[in-house]
Amino acid sequence: MKRFYTALDVENAASKGENTIVVNENDVVTSVAKEAADKKGIKFVTQDIMVNSTAKVTKSEVINSNPASTKVIAPQYKGLISEQEVDKWREEFPILKDVVHVANCSQSAQAKRVRGAINKYLDNWLTVGMDWDSWVQEVYEAKVEFAKLINADPGEIAISTSVSEAVSSIASALDYTGKRKKVVVTDAEFPTVDHIWLAHQKHGAKVDFISVDENYQIDINEYERNIDENTLITSITHVYYLNGFKQDIAKIAEIAHRKGSLLLVDTYQCLGTEPVDVKKMNIDILTSGNLKYLFGIPGVAFLYVNKDLIPMLKPSLTGWFGQENPFLFQTRYLDWAADARKFETGTPPVLTSYAARAGLEIVNEVGVERIKDRIDMLSAHALNGCLSRGLKCVSPFDVSKKGGTTAIWVSHKMGSHDMEVELRKRNIIASARGDVIRVAPHFYTKPQEIDYVLDQIKQILDSK
Template sequence: MTGKTLQALRAEFPLLQTCTYLNSNSTGAFPRGMEAVLQRYARTMQEWRDEVWEGWWADWHAYADAVARFIGGPPGSVVTDGNLTTLMGRLGTCFDFQGERRRVVITGLEFPTVPFLWSGFSRYGAETVVVPAEGARVDAEALCAAIDERTRIVSLCHASFATGALMDLEPVVKRAHAVGAQVVVDAYQSVGAVPIDVSALGVDFLLGGAHKWMCGSVESAFLYVRPDLTDSLRPAATGWMAGENPLTFEPARAWAPTARRLAGGTPAVLPSQLSQVGLDLLNAAGIHTIREHSLRCTARVMARADEAGLPVVTPRKDAHRAGIVTLRFPGDAQVARRLVAGGFVCSYRGGLRVAPHFYNTLEEVDLFMDRLVAEARKEAA
C-alpha cells in the first residue's frame, strides 16, 4: 500500500477539508459514502413495505461477518448492537458468580463502563478485583498475578482510552485459561488502528465499536464470541433476535447457534449499513499499512512534544502504544479547548489526546503540533 493510495482514500473524508482533525480516538471522520446510505434509508422509510426486512436481515448479518473477518474470526462469531455496554452487560448475564469462582479482574485503565457494569453484578455474587495502573500502563505480570482459581472473568481494555497504552494480551489469555477463567477484551480503542487476530490470540470475547477507528456509525458496536463457547452461553437478558428462527415470529424455543444468541430485540440495521462504508475503506488501506502509518504519526507527535518540553504520558515503545498520544501539562485542558475552537480538533480526557489516523498526513501532524506548542507556550507565559 503506497502513500499515494492513502492520499486517495483521504479524499473520501470531507471533514478533512474543513479542519485539522486528529480526533479518531473520540470519533472517526465521516466517510462521504455514508451519505448515500442515509438517502437510501430515507427513501426506504418513505416507501415502506415489510419485504424490506429481507434485505436488511442480509445487510445486518453481512456487516457482522465482515467485522469477524477483519479481526480474524469465522462467520457467525460476531453480533452487533447499539453500544458496547449493552453487549457486555448481556454477556455478563451468561455467567454464574456463585461459589468460589466469582471474581472479575479488571484494570485501573478501563473506560468507565467496565468497573460500573461489573460492580452491578455484585448483587449476583460477583467480586471485582482492580489491578492498578503503573503510570500509563498496567503491567502484564501484575495482572497475571491477580488471576487465580477464584477468577471467573478477566475484563480488560486492549488499548487505554486515556493514555493510548496497548496491552499484550497473549500472556493474560494464557494465564486466564490456565486457571479456568475467561477473557473479555474491550478493543474499542484498538480495532481499526492495530491489527487484531482473535483466533490467533485465543481470546474468549472481544468487543469494539465502529465510530472511532473504524470510521463508522456512533450507534454500532460488536461482540466476538469464540465459536467453541457459543453453545454454553445462556443470556438472561435477551430478546427475540437471539432465537433460532426469529423471522417466523413464533415463540423462541432455542437460541441461535451463532453469536446472534447474544442479540436482543429488533436490530439497529442502519448503523450496520453505515459502518460497512468505513470498514470497506479500512480494508482498502490494509490494517498493517494503517498500523505502520499510525506509528509514524504518533512518533512524530511525541518527537515534537519532546522538542517543546511537553510531557508525554503515552508509552514510547511501538508495541506498547496504540493510536493515541496523551500529553499532560499545566493548562492542557484550556489548550485543548482553544485548539478545537481554532479548527485543530483533538479531545481532552484527563490529558490532551492527539489521535492521527490513516487519512491524516505527517504534514497535518506538524501543522497541528505547531499550533499546540504555540498555545502551550501562551498558556505558560
C-alpha cells in the first residue's frame, strides 16, 4: 500500500534519534516532509534512491522525462489582451526592458505607478511632516480596491502587515473548547499558515493534515473524508506555491459548509491572475498579500471576513486599531469594531498601503478575467515547451487545474537556488523552491520569453 510521509513522520524519527527513514519506491514523500528532513539532517532512502532536496537521484530517467502520453489540456485562448496592449503595458514596468521576469509567484516587477505612490507618501511626509488624516484615508482606499477585486464590501476587509498576522488574528478569534475543535489543513499550504494552526494546539485546536499525492495535487474527495462533524475550520490554499496546482474552491466550500465547517482560503499564489468572487464561491474568510501578482511590496496584506461572521469572532490578537474608535484612547475595556476592522491590530502599514492601492488599481484596470485568459495561454505554452524540450514538469498539465506557476524539476542535476542564480546571469528572474525552478509569468510576459527561459534551463541542465 502506498504511504504518504509528512513532517510528523520526520518529527517522530528525530525524536528517536534516527537519521534515515526507509520508504518504498511507490511511497510519497511530501514537500513539507522533505523540507523538515533537510533541517534535521534526516534522509529518506530506498534501496537505490535517496529522496531529499539536495541528493542526486540515480534513476535519472524517472526524473528527466514526463510520461510519453502526457498532453496539455487548455481552454481556447481568446486573446482578450492584444499583443499591442501588452507592449503598451510593458512600458509601465521598466525592468522588462532588460530582463525576463518570470518570478511573479515570488515578487512582481515594479510598476511606475507603484513607485510613484511610494514617492507620494515620502513627499507628503517630507513636506507636511505628519498627515494622519490622509494617511488613514489611503489605507481605507487600498481596502476599497481589494474589496472590488474579490466582490466584497469594504467593511468586510481588514488590513494587515502579512498573511501570517491575518491568519493569526482569525486563529485567535476561534473557540476550541467545544466539540468542534478540529482544523483541517493540507501539505500544500505555505508553511506559515500551518505553523499558526499548529501553535494553537495549546489552546485546544486539533490539527489534521491532508497530504498531497504523488503528482503534488490533492484529490477533492480527501476533503469529504477529512472534514467531519468535529471540524471547526478548513484552512486551504487556492494554489499550491510549489507547482501551481489549483483547487476548486467553490466545491470545497460546499463540502465544508455541508459539514458545518468554516472555510479560510489563502489566495496569495493566484490573486490577480485568477478571478475570485467571495460571494459566488461562498468563502467565509480570505487572505492575500500584495507582492506577487498584485504588483505590491512586502509588508501589507488584506483579510476578508464575511460580514455575517464578524460578530461571532473575538480575536485575542488585537490592538487599538481593532477597536470601534481607536482615538478614544481608553484602556479599561475591549470595544471591537463592528466591521472587519475588528481584526486589525496596531498602527496600520501606511507606506505599503500606498503601494498596495496603486498595484491593485492596475489589476482592476486590466481586469482579472482578461489576465486569466493570457495566463492560461502562457501556462499552456510553458507546459508544451517543457514537453518538447524533455524538461520534467511537476505542474498539472490540465490548465484548468493550474495557476500561473510552471514548476520544472532540477534537483537531479543541481540545487534549485543554483539554477536561479545561473538564470539571473542570463537576465532571467525565476524563483527557486525545493526541488524545482518556478516559471511564473504575468500578463506582461511574452510567449517568446517563455521559450528563452526554457531553452536556458535545458542548456544549464544539459551542461551538468
